[in-house]
Amino acid sequence: MSVLPLPEAPVADRTPCITTVVVQPTPFCNIACRYCYLPDRDSTARMSIDTVRATFEAVFSSGWSLPDLTVIWHAGEPLVVPVSWYQEAFELIDALRPEGIRVRHAFQTNGTLITPDWCALFRRWEVGVGVSIDGPRDIHDANRVTRKGQGTFDKTLAGIACLQRENVPFHVISVLSGPSLADPEAMLAFYVENGIADICFNVEESEGDHVSSLLSERSAESRFSEFLTRFWHQSRHDESVRFLREIDSMIERIMDPTHACIENAQVQPFGMVNVDCKGNVSSFSPELLGMKNAEYENFIVGNIHHHSLDDMLDSASMRAMQRDISAGVEACRAECAYFSVCGGGSPINKLTENGSFSTTHTRFCDLIEKVPADIILDALSDLERTIDHDVPLRSAV
Amino acid sequence: MHSRNRTTRALALLLPAGLLGASTILASAHATAVRPSTATATDEHAVERDVASRLADIRSAIATDLTETKPDGNKASRLILAWMNFGGGFGWRNGGWRNWGNGWHNWGNGWHNWGNGWHNWGNGGWHNFWHNW
Numbered sequence: 001m002s003v004l005p006l007p008e009a010p011v012a013d014r015t016p017c018i019t020t021v022v023v024q025p026t027p028f029c030n031i032a033c034r035y036c037y038l039p040d041r042d043s044t045a046r047m048s049i050d051t052v053r054a055t056f057e058a059v060f061s062s063g064w065s066l067p068d069l070t071v072i073w074h075a076g077e078p079l080v081v082p083v084s085w086y087q088e089a090f091e092l093i094d095a096l097r098p099e100g101i102r103v104r105h106a107f108q109t110n111g112t113l114i115t116p117d118w119c120a121l122f123r124r125w126e127v128g129v130g131v132s133i134d135g136p137r138d139i140h141d142a143n144r145v146t147r148k149g150q151g152t153f154d155k156t157l158a159g160i161a162c163l164q165r166e167n168v169p170f171h172v173i174s175v176l177s178g179p180s181l182a183d184p185e186a187m188l189a190f191y192v193e194n195g196i197a198d199i200c201f202n203v204e205e206s207e208g209d210h211v212s213s214l215l216s217e218r219s220a221e222s223r224f225s226e227f228l229t230r231f232w233h234q235s236r237h238d239e240s241v242r243f244l245r246e247i248d249s250m251i252e253r254i255m256d257p258t259h260a261c262i263e264n265a266q267v268q269p270f271g272m273v274n275v276d277c278k279g280n281v282s283s284f285s286p287e288l289l290g291m292k293n294a295e296y297e298n299f300i301v302g303n304i305h306h307h308s309l310d311d312m313l314d315s316a317s318m319r320a321m322q323r324d325i326s327a328g329v330e331a332c333r334a335e336c337a338y339f340s341v342c343g344g345g346s347p348i349n350k351l352t353e354n355g356s357f358s359t360t361h362t363r364f365c366d367l368i369e370k371v372p373a374d375i376i377l378d379a380l381s382d383l384e385r386t387i388d389h390d391v392p393l394r395s396a397v
Numbered sequence: 398m399h400s401r402n403r404t405t406r407a408l409a410l411l412l413p414a415g416l417l418g419a420s421t422i423l424a425s426a427h428a429t430a431v432r433p434s435t436a437t438a439t440d441e442h443a444v445e446r447d448v449a450s451r452l453a454d455i456r457s458a459i460a461t462d463l464t465e466t467k468p469d470g471n472k473a474s475r476l477i478l479a480w481m482n483f484g485g486g487f488g489w490r491n492g493g494w495r496n497w498g499n500g501w502h503n504w505g506n507g508w509h510n511w512g513n514g515w516h517n518w519g520n521g522g523w524h525n526f527w528h529n530w
Contacts, residue, residue, distance in 0.1 A: 020527070074529070109530060173529070199480055202528050229427070236424035248420050254455060255411060255419065266527060286527060319498070337449035346527075368528065379423040382430035384403040387410070 016064045016270035016313065017263075021055065022286040023047070029076035031110055031152050034143045035204050038126045040292050043075050047277035051091045054202035054304045055275050056096045061308045064270060065101055066338045072106045074286065079113040083121050086197065090125050102129060108173070110144065112152055112157030119166030122288070129170040129353045130200070131160055136190045139180050157194065164195055170241065181223045186233040192240045200245035201228070201259075203367045221365065225371045232375070250372040253341045264343030267312055267329050269322050279304040281312055284325060285348035296321050321347075322356035331360045405458045412459075 025047045027040035051395050071093070073086070088234060090105060099102055106128035114131075122129055133156050134140040141151025163170050163182060172191075174180070180187055191199060217223075220379055228246055237239035266270030266285055274282045274289045280300045282289040288299040301323065302312035329344030336342075342365070349364035411419040 063504050085479075098438070106407075224424050232420075233428040237428065239457070242417065244420070247424075248416055251419055252416060254452065255408065255459065272527070286529070335453075341400070365530065366490075371500045373452075375427070376423065377448065379427035380404070380407055381422060382405045382432065383410070385425035385430065386426050387406050388403065 011038060014268075015063075016268065016309075017064045017265070018059060018062070018069065018270055018273055019265040020070045020072060020272045020275040021059060022074050022272060022289075023055070024075055024274075024289065025073055025078055025081045025089075027076050027290065028080055029110070030112065031077070032145060032147045033110075034145065035177075037287060038075050039292070046085075047279075049085075049088055049092065051275070051277070051279045051304060053092055054279060055273075056093050057275060058304055058309050060101065062097050063310070066271070067101055068107060069101055069103050071103055072286075073106065074108050075386060077110055077113070078107050079118060083117050084203055087123060090119060090121075092300050100126065106130065108132065110153035110348055111153065113164045114159035116162065116166055117342055119162060119168045122163075122168045123166070129163065129165070129168060131156065131170055131172050132175070133157070133160065133172050133196075134174045134177075135180050135187050138190070139177070139187075142179070143175070143177065144375050160194060160196070169198075171200060171245075172196050173200045173259070175204055176224070177204050181227045181338075184227045184312075185234065188231055188234055188238075188240065192238070197240070197242040199241055199243065203364070216264075221366045221371060224367045226376065227284045228371060229375055246368070247370045247375065250341065252374050254373065254376055264329075264345075266346055267325050267344045270309065270316055273309075275304060280308075283318065285346055286347045288351075291295075320371060321357065326361060327358035329354075331358070335341045336365075338369055338373055341373050345369070401454065401458060404454055408455070408458055 001369075005311065026045060027038065027043045027321065028045070029036070029041040032041070037213045063236075070109055093103060104127075107122075109132070111131040111133065117177050121127065122394045130392070132143075132144070134144060137151065137153040140153045140156070144369075146152060160170070160172075166244040174187070175244055180351040187316075191197070204219070232244060232247050235244060262270075270283050272283060272286060274286045276289050278284075280289070281302050281304055282299045283301060284299075292298055299317065301307075301318040302323075325344075325347050328347070328350055332342075333339050349358050349362045351357055353362045355365065411422060422436055
């Protein structure tokens with residue numbers, strides 16, 4: 001039997017493949033979600049255009065960028081920086097971009113600051129837009145609040161309505177907590193009512209200083225499985241959702257031949273290049289940028305104004321992180337049946353949940369990787385049985 | 398126990414359908430299945446081994462059988478539509494699926510019709526597995 005090879009084991013001298021640059025133009029966020037993991041969200045510091053230039057000169061001159069490079073403008077709230085700043089930054093990046101590399105910009109936003117001017121920028125640059133909204137008002141406002149504790153539902157929904165009026169495609173990310181997990185039908189009804197067709201679910205995670213109450217519950221896995229199954233069945237039956245990330249990306253990873261041998265950029269040095277507003281550079285999980293840790297020098301591998309990417313790749317903190325993350329990935333490869341659909345998991349979750357990069361299993365794995373994979377494999381078995389009993393289908397294929 | 402032929406037949410239906418089509422077919426099969434009663438697995442390691450071998454079998458079928466006998470997408474799509482609307486699937490009986498821009502009309506193009514915009518930004522199988530974007 002011929003079986004596709006699993007992803008290669010990482011080796012120290014392997015040339016990096018940059019898939020994603022995550023840029024934090026400011027750590028500041030205009031709201032204060034109760035489950036937020038960002039340590040510096042009160043700081044109003046802003047990235048200079050010189051830092052943008054230094055970042056992309058380094059990325060493009062390295063020769064390590066894949067042909068399709070995603071640039072994600074992220075944490076804190078990226079829309080607190082003016083439209084005009086991004087217009088200048090995007091023009092600069094485009095001018096620096098070598099022929100043969102395509103750049104796609106993306107924002108993950110709380111949606112409260114979206115205006116027609118933002119939409120014009122999104123359309124002009126074909127920006128991918130993700131909006132964080134947790135569901136109906138009572139669910140959303142339980143966690144996504146202003147610094148004064150007031151709910152942000154109305155402002156977020158107004159931002160989504162603006163995107164829709166201005167014909168800007170977008171997806172949403174909803175963080176699932178106890179009440180939303182209990183009512184997938186209400187969640188689906190909310191999305192349908194508001195014309196939201198591309199949906200990603202996150203479970204409330206333990207990251208940074210935030211400890212998830214959901215993940216501490218032993219029933220979390222079965223509750224998430226039940227939620228996801230019911231939501232998937234109903235949304236496909238109703239034709240009401242175009243993309244359901246947790247299911248559809250797992251189908252892709254299991255069955256799409258072009259994705260059947262996956263590489264996990266989050267466990268490779270500079271698979272993801274993450275840059276803060278001062279030009280400090282990290283890699284691996286973007287959440288590491290800004291966290292404190294003595295063993296890994298706060299996860300910083302250098303500064304884009306003072307070090308080359310080559311220097312950073314050889315830095316003590318990069319080598320220490322790579323050593324321990326690789327050990328964790330190799331342990332996953334050796335012991336986890338699901339390795340071929342996840343490629344070694346998420347370093348931030350291993351560190352936060354288990355206290356070490358060099359570990360394997362996390363509750364995050366159980367929910368985000370194992371539950372969807374099990375649902376898809378069960379569904380495939382059901383389809384096989386259906387074909388067994390359907391003579392026309394069986395004879396046709 | 399999953400025979401190689403059964404898996405290959407199922408994949409030959411799913412792969413021409415595109416990602417959205419495959420997701421709908423699987424949801425329909427899953428939602429309407431009458432499952433045989435089986436003994437509850439108590440050996441966690443045995444369950445894990447089964448998952449690993451199942452995933453390997455699927456990739457093997459994709460890598461070998463389906464490249465040698467590429468499915469007839471048009472034929473498969475007609476059968477799937479008939480089954481989904483009137484037969485063993487959701488049974489909409491309302492004339493068929495909604496015309497999503499990037500989904501329903503991508504039948505019959507072999508494997509390369511799995512696009513869904515932002516979430517299929519190729520790069521040869523690289524994923525960043527980051528869930529905060």
